[in-house]
Amino acid sequence: MTEPSISSIKPLTRQASIKMEIEAENRIVDNTVVDNRTKRVLAELQKHWINEYHNSREKALVELTERLHQEFLSDQQKIRTELLQQFKEELEQTRNDLDVKYRDQLKNENSKLTEKHRRELSDIKKKQWCCQCENEAIYHCCWNTAYCSVECQQNHWQLHRKTCRRRKNNSSN
Ligand SMILES: [Zn+2]
Numbered sequence: 001m002t003e004p005s006i007s008s009i010k011p012l013t014r015q016a017s018i019k020m021e022i023e024a025e026n027r028i029v030d031n032t033v034v035d036n037r038t039k040r041v042l043a044e045l046q047k048h049w050i051n052e053y054h055n056s057r058e059k060a061l062v063e064l065t066e067r068l069h070q071e072f073l074s075d076q077q078k079i080r081t082e083l084l085q086q087f088k089e090e091l092e093q094t095r096n097d098l099d100v101k102y103r104d105q106l107k108n109e110n111s112k113l114t115e116k117h118r119r120e121l122s123d124i125k126k127k128q129w130c131c132q133c134e135n136e137a138i139y140h141c142c143w144n145t146a147y148c149s150v151e152c153q154q155n156h157w158q159l160h161r162k163t164c165r166r167r168k169n170n171s172s173n
């Protein structure tokens, strides 16, 4: 078996290489044409995509802004409601505190007044009153009989003489 000599391969290789070069050149020409067409299509596609991108970005921004605005409004409403609720609770609490305070004060005041009234009543009960004119008495005659003045005692004497115990006691003594 004899191997093919290099000289026998060379022409074939050279031929093939020339053919390939031509094909490659043709392809380059085609590619150039294709490239230009592709570039135009790509450029248009790019333009279209950029437009689409801008449009959808614009739309997304508008939607986002709207959503944020709605969220802001609802947050604000929520905060306002919460503040109002808190304010109501504090007001209620303050009113309850004041009610308790005033009720206590009133109770205190009432018991003080009751005590004062009781004491005054007691003092009044201890006092004696003139049998003639019903002023406070300072002269005591006998049981349940007193006078504010000698004058009253003398004026009352006509009536009192029948029941005066001092006189009876004095007379019996
Ligand atoms: Zn009197």
Ligand SMILES: [Zn+2]
Residues within 6 Å of the ligand: 141, 142, 143, 145, 160, 163, 164, 165, 166, 167
């Ligand atoms: Zn008397």
